[in-house]
Each structure stands twice: as structure tokens, then as C-alpha cells.
Amino acid sequence: MKTKHHHAVERRARAGLSALCGVAVLALGTLAAPVQAQDQPLLFSWPGYDAKELYPDYVARHGMFRFTAWGDEEEGVAKLKSGFNADVIMPCSYKLPKWRATGRIAPIDTSRLKNWPKVMASLKQMDGVMVDGKVMWVPIDWGNTSVVYRTDLAPEYVGKESWEILWDPKYKGRVAAFDSLVDAVVVAGLLAGNPDMFDYSDPAHLEAARVKMRELVNQVKFFSNDPTTLEQAIASGEVVAATVWNESVVRLKKQGLKVAYMNPKEGMMTWVCGLSIIAGSEHMDKAHELIDAMLATPSRVWEIENFGYGVSTQEAFEAVGDEKLQALGLSKNPEQALAAGIFQKPIVNEKGLQEMFDEVKAGL
Amino acid sequence: MATTLPRTPSAEPPAGVLARWRRTLWASESARGYGLLSPTLALLAVAMAAPIVVLVGLSLWTQVDGGYDKTLTLANYETFFDKRIYPLILWRSLNISAAVALVTVLLAYPAAYFIAFKVTRNKMIWLILITLPFWTSYLLRVFSWKIILGYNGVINSGLIWLGVITEPLDFLVYNVSAVVVTLAHAWAAFAILPIYVSLEKIDRSLIEAAHDLGEGPVMTFLRVTLPLSLPGVIAATLLVFIPTVGDYVTPKLVGGNTGIMIGNLIQSAFGRGDNWPLGAAISVVSMLTITLAVCVFLFGVSRLKALLR
Numbered sequence A: 001m002k003t004k005h006h007h008a009v010e011r012r013a014r015a016g017l018s019a020l021c022g023v024a025v026l027a028l029g030t031l032a033a034p035v036q037a038q039d040q041p042l043l044f045s046w047p048g049y050d051a052k053e054l055y056p057d058y059v060a061r062h063g064m065f066r067f068t069a070w071g072d073e074e075e076g077v078a079k080l081k082s083g084f085n086a087d088v089i090m091p092c093s094y095k096l097p098k099w100r101a102t103g104r105i106a107p108i109d110t111s112r113l114k115n116w117p118k119v120m121a122s123l124k125q126m127d128g129v130m131v132d133g134k135v136m137w138v139p140i141d142w143g144n145t146s147v148v149y150r151t152d153l154a155p156e157y158v159g160k161e162s163w164e165i166l167w168d169p170k171y172k173g174r175v176a177a178f179d180s181l182v183d184a185v186v187v188a189g190l191l192a193g194n195p196d197m198f199d200y201s202d203p204a205h206l207e208a209a210r211v212k213m214r215e216l217v218n219q220v221k222f223f224s225n226d227p228t229t230l231e232q233a234i235a236s237g238e239v240v241a242a243t244v245w246n247e248s249v250v251r252l253k254k255q256g257l258k259v260a261y262m263n264p265k266e267g268m269m270t271w272v273c274g275l276s277i278i279a280g281s282e283h284m285d286k287a288h289e290l291i292d293a294m295l296a297t298p299s300r301v302w303e304i305e306n307f308g309y310g311v312s313t314q315e316a317f318e319a320v321g322d323e324k325l326q327a328l329g330l331s332k333n334p335e336q337a338l339a340a341g342i343f344q345k346p347i348v349n350e351k352g353l354q355e356m357f358d359e360v361k362a363g364l
Numbered sequence B: 001m002a003t004t005l006p007r008t009p010s011a012e013p014p015a016g017v018l019a020r021w022r023r024t025l026w027a028s029e030s031a032r033g034y035g036l037l038s039p040t041l042a043l044l045a046v047a048m049a050a051p052i053v054v055l056v057g058l059s060l061w062t063q064v065d066g067g068y069d070k071t072l073t074l075a076n077y078e079t080f081f082d083k084r085i086y087p088l089i090l091w092r093s094l095n096i097s098a099a100v101a102l103v104t105v106l107l108a109y110p111a112a113y114f115i116a117f118k119v120t121r122n123k124m125i126w127l128i129l130i131t132l133p134f135w136t137s138y139l140l141r142v143f144s145w146k147i148i149l150g151y152n153g154v155i156n157s158g159l160i161w162l163g164v165i166t167e168p169l170d171f172l173v174y175n176v177s178a179v180v181v182t183l184a185h186a187w188a189a190f191a192i193l194p195i196y197v198s199l200e201k202i203d204r205s206l207i208e209a210a211h212d213l214g215e216g217p218v219m220t221f222l223r224v225t226l227p228l229s230l231p232g233v234i235a236a237t238l239l240v241f242i243p244t245v246g247d248y249v250t251p252k253l254v255g256g257n258t259g260i261m262i263g264n265l266i267q268s269a270f271g272r273g274d275n276w277p278l279g280a281a282i283s284v285v286s287m288l289t290i291t292l293a294v295c296v297f298l299f300g301v302s303r304l305k306a307l308l309r
Helices: A002-032 A056-062 A073-081 A093-101 A163-167 A181-191 A203-219 A227-236 A246-254 A284-295 A297-307 A314-320 A322-328 A334-340 A350-361 B013-027 B029-059 B075-082 B085-118 B123-135 B138-149 B154-162 B176-186 B188-200 B204-212 B217-245 B249-254 B262-270 B276-308
Strands: A042-045 A066-069 A138-150 A175-177 A220-223 A241-245 A259-261 A269-278 B062-064 B067-069
Touching: A042 A073, A056 A284, A056 A297, A073 A093, A093 A269, A138 A163, A138 A246, A138 A284, A138 A297, A138 A334, A163 A175, A163 A181, A163 A203, A163 A241, A175 A227, A181 A203, A181 A241, A181 A350, A203 A220, A203 A350, A220 A227, A227 A241, A227 A246, A241 A246, A246 A259, A246 A297, A269 A284, A269 A334, A284 A297, A297 A314, A297 A322, A314 A322, A350 B262, B013 B029, B029 B276, B062 B276, B075 B085, B075 B276, B085 B123, B085 B176, B085 B188, B085 B217, B085 B262, B085 B276, B123 B188, B138 B154, B138 B176, B138 B249, B176 B188, B176 B249, B188 B217, B204 B217, B217 B276, B249 B262, B262 B276
Parallel strands: A042 A066, A175 A220, A175 A241
Antiparallel strands: A138 A241, A138 A259, A138 A269, B062 B067
16 A cells, blocks of 8 residues: 555656656746847947937937947957857947957948938048948047046146156055056056057067056056946045046036046047947848937037037037037047047057056056 | 467567566666756756866867967966966965855854754744845845945945044955955855754754753853854855855956956956967866865865864
8 A cells, every 4th residue: 555655656756747847948948039039239339328319310210229338349359259249339440450350340331321421521531431442430439538637636736737647656546547458558658658659569668568557556446447436436535536538527527526637748548439330230220220320410419518529520519519619628620639649549469468467467 | 461460479578678678777766866867967968067078178279360279289278377377366366265265154153053043933034034135136235345345335434424534444445355255245145054054953952961961052062063063064165165266246346456366367368368268278277276175175174073083
């Protein structure tokens, strides 16, 4: 009797188990199936560029696109290389060769961009816009990388603005910088007196930058690529100076803080960023519409007013008005603005510089 | 034709062998066990063994522009030991994780002890309360520590409000101790639960016996409770130590420059460093080192037990 009962229990248990296995397999199957149809293109871009005000025409017509932010472009390129599927990206001029080397940048059909004629001629002539007679990159905005500092906490730098504030022993532990080669580490090369701050093919130049970087690693509170983290540190007074882009300064000033954006005697850095389409995108039409929406005047005006960047269409500057532009310290002429600073270029021996940066961060 | 033939015994054997096979299979405990385990085993093979094989294979290749050089070489392992940064950071990570495991277990033990011995009603509610922080994302918990330890965070503004300090303390966050504190909190439940289970299992009459034989509470704890709960303590130590060595989110968010760990270097190699084979080699060496560290720890514990006996 006992054994019979035992067998019955076992049989029931076995049946239960196979049912459970079946459920598990079903569950796995459901997980593997796509969660929903992806009918929106994915924009892979800088943090903060998911603001829908930057794409009003697109959002009005199709709703919100999908968005993923990279920490910096080095990370972005690596992610794309390892198979990440984006439709539109926002690379900057100094990184274009590296993006193109992935072989995944597609030509853009400018006849589908009704705002293309508005793009300033001088920007259309930039390196990287045209490759083999085809448009590969649409310039969108330009701006600076420089130091924002608290004029109330470091008043001695007013009128004597310099990158050296990051190395000032007085502010040890009270400065912060980008966790990036092109936006931070190259400054060490500049201050080390290298002839070209973007070329590290000569080991002597790399060594000179390493010495400077070792000092900076001991100076900074932290390295971060997140504008919000940098802004909060400045706002709280945790740091008195930090490398930032123009948009952070606009936001900090809106909070009523006593901050100034340096025009260092060594020069501020300048850059131009734009949009490209990834080859094989399933959303070619919408990708073009997204780019077109970002060239439209309402979008460009919003970016000037809220990020404080220069933009690639003259029409937007006209719409904003001189007074506001002056308050933001913006010039309407990109050539003039870009020539006034140090134009960021592709880094030579980028790998060596990255290794050096990793090593000094580890205390070597 | 064939169907009309009477069944001869000679036609039977194949089916009979099969049936007998099936019977022996069902009879064999281990075969049945493996049969029942097969979904798990298959999952382990696909999700654990295969990736390790791929990782080791990848670590023997070399990165060239836009692809891999697939000739097998130990070059990446040489790089690991040639560049001081990798052994140094791995050593640092092991130390950080050892500190985390120690702190976590020391803090978890009283909590587990309390629930096992002092709580008599609604134990379930206490256990749920302990796992409560785990209902939010790991990232959020790390961020909340940034808020607690930050320059104008909870601790600093609290101390300023109390008048203990006038300027915020700036050594709270962005260093190794911030990483240890954050990880110790994040992994607390993984330490409390195994210790609780082993404390709960202790036969209360043993403790009574110790008291009856004249041992004080301290000696009872040291000679009865602690040794009997050792399996839980060891499990907790390993559960915290092993995963934290490779953590990279916490050091990235609260570690600043001095708090970076091996996980950050692996992430850098797979990310912006764009050298997957090197990243694979770092991972393999890390796994072997962690295994070695765990073996040393277990060996040490068994020696310690032998000495105490």
C-alpha cells in the first residue's frame, strides 16, 4: 500500500515537474521574442540630446524616437563596433575618422532634407562633411570646452583666466575634469608645452603629458563625463573649477550662481558636432526626418537659448537676436568662433594616450 | 505478409532491451537525478561553461585594427604582467573586497543573531525588512550613498546643522572607504541570510547545556554558537567577496580616482580601450586569482578549525 502511494506521489511529482519545465521553456520563448515592434529610429548621442524640443517637427509627426546616450564618443565607437544597432548618431568633427573606420556610416540624401540649404556654407566645407562626393555628416552645432569657475570662490582668476586653475595647488581636491582624452587629457599636453597637443606619436611628448596628468590626478576631486555631476559639484561649492561645455554654464547661470566661463589665455577648445546615419538602418526615412527636424529653426533657436551653443543655420541666429547672443557670448560667425579657440582634432596615438590616462589614474 | 506472422520470441529482444534499459535508467538514482537536473545542466553549459571557453579562446588572440589576429599567443597575459597597472589594481581589488567581506559579515552577524535568537514572533516580517533595500535597483542604492556621503550630503549637512563641523568633510566620498561602505551595504542581505539560516539551525539545547555546565554568555557564544554558525559565516564571506572583486559600477560612482578596481580596467578594455582579447585575459587572470584567494581562505579556515579543536 505504502509503495503504491509512493509511486502515485512520484508520478504526480514527475508530471508536475514536466509541466514546470514546459512553463519555463514557454517563458524563455516569450522573453526571447521582441517586446514590441521597433517602429522608431534610435538616436545614439550625447547626454541631454533627448530633449524633444530639439526635434519638434519629428516629434509632432511621429512621436518620440528611441534614445541612448554615450558617456563619450570613445565609448560610443566601441559600442557601435561591438554590434550596437543605432540609426542616427551625433559624432563630432575630431572623431569622424574613427566613426568612419567602423564602416557603418551611410551617405545622407540631402535632397530629402528640406532644411539642408539653410546650413552655412562654411560649415558645409568642413572636413568630413563630404566623402567621395557624398554627404556623410550634417553639421548641427558648435561650442567650446573650457573651464567654468566660481568667481566668488576663486576671485583671483577673474581677468587672469587660465587652464592652470586646474593645477593650482591652492585648489587641490577642489577641481574636476572630464573623464575624456579630447576634452581633458590633451590639456595636459597643452600645458606641458607640447608643439601639438593632439599628437602623441613622440614618446617624449607623451611623457611630458604624463607628468602633467599625474599632477592633475592628485588635484581633481573626480573625473566625470556627466555634465550634471560636474554642474552639481560647482553649484554646491564642492569644486571651484571644472571643465564643462557651454550648456553647463548656461544652466549654472540660470541658477543665479556666480560663475564665469573661462576664455583661458592658452585658448579655449572648440568643436563642431553633427548627425550621421548608420548604414543598413531600417528607418532611413525617419532618420532623414530626424536630421531635418534638428536643422529646423525652432530646434536651433532652442539649442542656442538653452544650451548656449552656436548652431549651423544663420536663420536661427537671426531669430534669437543680438542682445541674447551677446549675453550668451556667442558669435554668429562659426569660422570666427572656431578660429578663436583651439579646434579639436583627431588624436594621434590615441591608444597610447588612453593607456597613459588609465595608468596615472591608477596612481602609476 | 509480415503482419500476419505469429509473433516469435526472437522478434521481442529489441523492445525488451529497450524496456530493460529504461527500467535500469529509472532504477538508477543518479541517472534519474541527472535526468531531472538536465534543464539546469543544459543552462549551465550554455550560460556558464560556453562563455568561459569563449573568454579563454578570445584571450589567446590579439587585437589588430578592425579585427583579431587569430594565431594563439600568450601576448595578452604577458601584457598583464608587464604593465604594473593590472597586477596592482587586481591586488587592490582583492584587498577592497576582503575589507568589504569583513565589514559586511561583522555588521551582518549581530543582525542575523538578533533575528535568530531574540525575535520570537513575525520572523518573516523581519526577514522581509532586511531584503527591503533590494527591491530598488542596485544603481539607485549606490547613488543614494553618493547623496549620503556627498559634499552637501546627509552626513555633512547633519554635522553642520549640529555645529560639529563648519566646513563639509571632503574625505567621505570618492575614495576607497566610500567603495567599502557602499558595497558593504549593497551586499548586506547576502551576508545576513546565510548567517541567519545557520544560527536558526543551532539546537537550542546545546546552548542550554553550555549554560548548565557553567559557561557564561560570552564563552557560550565563542565555544558553542560561533563555531556552529561558522558554515553560514563562510558562505556569507564568499558570497560577498567573490562578486565584489569584479564590481565596476560602485567604484566608478563613488570611488573617485583612488578607488578604481579591476572591473573598471576590464570595462575599459572592452569599451573605449577597444582591446577585447586583453580584456578577456584580464578577466581570466582575475577569475583564477579569485579562485586561488577563495582556496587560501577555505584552507585557512579549516586549519583554524583544526587548531581550535
